[in-house]
Each structure stands twice: as structure tokens, then as C-alpha cells.
Amino acid sequence: SQKIEQNSEALNIQEGKTATLTCNYTNYSPAYLQWYRQDPGRGPVFLLLIRENEKEKRKERLKVTFDTTLKQSLFHITASQPADSATYLCALSTGNNRKLIWGLGTSLAVNP
Amino acid sequence: DTAVSQTPKYLVTQMGNDKSIKCEQNLGHDTMYWYKQDSKKFLKIMFSYNNKELIINETVPNRFSPKSPDKAHLNLHINSLELGDSAVYFCASDEKTRGTETQYFGPGTRLLVL
Numbered sequence: 453s454q455k456i457e458q459n460s461e462a463l464n465i466q467e468g469k470t471a472t473l474t475c476n477y478t479n480y481s482p483a484y485l486q487w488y489r490q491d492p493g494r495g496p497v498f499l500l501l502i503r504e505n506e507k508e509k510r511k512e513r514l515k516v517t518f519d520t521t522l523k524q525s526l527f528h529i530t531a532s533q534p535a536d537s538a539t540y541l542c543a544l545s546t547g548n549n550r551k552l553i554w555g556l557g558t559s560l561a562v563n564p
Numbered sequence: 565d566t567a568v569s570q571t572p573k574y575l576v577t578q579m580g581n582d583k584s585i586k587c588e589q590n591l592g593h594d595t596m597y598w599y600k601q602d603s604k605k606f607l608k609i610m611f612s613y614n615n616k617e618l619i620i621n622e623t624v625p626n627r628f629s630p631k632s633p634d635k636a637h638l639n640l641h642i643n644s645l646e647l648g649d650s651a652v653y654f655c656a657s658d659e660k661t662r663g664t665e666t667q668y669f670g671p672g673t674r675l676l677v678l
Contacts, residue, residue, distance in 0.1 A: 484665060495568075495654050495669030496607070541607065545665060551620055552667065554607040 587655030
């Protein structure tokens with residue numbers, strides 16, 4: 453069956469360290485993969501998109517990698533700050549109907 | 565200035581009632597979505613409209629009926645509410661014709677059915 457899996461347990465890291473979140477998928481061939489941030493009581497906010505023919509994308513302290521052989525995307529936050537604490541969701545799209553399939557999200561807590 | 569807005573923000577109602585949630589986007593997007601996020605935080609697509617035409621209709625009870633009067637609005641009407649309908653409902657939009665895949669979400673409507 454088709455599945456998207458993210459780190460199920462919450463991630464706790466110290467301020468200044470790099471946070472690495474994982475998104476694995478099975479039985480999909482995504483055209484692209486996106487990462488969103490969701491704060492409590494709010495809707496998801498788009499962060500980065502990476503396409504199937506791209507290996508890596510960066511935006512300020514954020515970096516996303518995409519390995520279609522491993523069927524995995526990694527999301528990195530360097531020099532993490534307490535303000536980065538949130539739930540991070542990955543979502544992939546496989547076709548032209550633009551339906552996004554969502555992971556459950558990983559909760560990140562950055563401790564001062 | 566709000567890009568995607570939803571009303572109401574909170575909705576507490578009794579089982580069996582009928583309720584509506586409204587969504588509006590001022591981004592000029594041509595596609596709008598309804599999602600349900602349950603207590604386990606799983607975000608599940610329910611419906612999508614492109615220029616007022618239904619393009620995604622997931623397996624959702626027919627008590628849920630979306631309506632898009634124009635491409636800037638997508639409303640969700642729920643008949644005969646059940647306990648299991650309690651969740652956060654998010655509206656989102658994006659622009660299909662320009663090929664931008666980023667979805668913009670509203671703040672959510674927290675529905676509690678008693």
C-alpha cells in the first residue's frame with residue numbers, strides 16, 4: 453500500500469544544533485515533494501518544494517534533499533532557534549490533479 | 565490583508581444539527597481545497613474545486629456538500645453532524661494554471677460536535 457512516514461517521535465534538540473527530519477514514502481513516484489510548518493492552532497505554512505529531478509534545495513537556514521532511489525527526503529534546519537519549534541509536515545504530489553498526500557508530521561522542540 | 569480566511573473559527577454544536585463553514589481567498593487563485601485534520605493531526609483532503617468545478621472528491625460521507633459560488637469562495641455544508649465529525653477543517657488555495665504548487669492555508673475551523 454502507499455505510505456508516507458515521518459519521524460513519529462518528537463525531536464528535541466539544543467539551540468544552535470542542526471535539526472534533521474525524515475520523510476520516507478513507499479509505492480509512490482512523486483513529481484515533487486513539499487515541506488510545510490504548522491504551529492499550534494494554525495494552518496500549515498509552505499517552506500520548500502523539491503522536484504523529482506532535483507537533489508537539493510536551500511532557503512536561508514533550511515535545506516531539503518530528495519533521493520528518489522531511497523524514496524526519502526531529508527529536511528535540515530541549521531543553527532536552530534527556539535522559534536523553529538513547530539510541527540513539520542511533508543507532502544508529495546504524484547500527478548496532474550494536484551492532490552497532495554500528507555505525512556503525519558514531526559514535532560520539533562528547540563531548547564534554549 | 566488575510567490571504568485565506570475562514571469563518572467561523574470555532575463551532576460547537578449538537579449531534580444531528582446542520583452547519584456551514586465559509587472560506588474566501590483574495591490571492592486570485594483558481595483552485596481551492598477543504599481538508600480535515602483529526603485529533604491525530606492527520607491532514608486529509610476532502611474536496612477540491614478548480615474555477616468552480618469539482619476536481620477532487622475523496623471518499624467523504626454525502627452529508628458533506630461543498631459549494632463554490634465563484635473561484636474566490638468555497639463553502640462546506642455538513643448535514644446531520646456526528647461525533648466523528650469533530651476535527652479542524654482547513655481551507656486552502658493554489659493556482660493551477662500558473663503551475664505554482666504551493667498551497668496557502670486558512671487558519672482553520674475547530675468543529676466540536678457534542
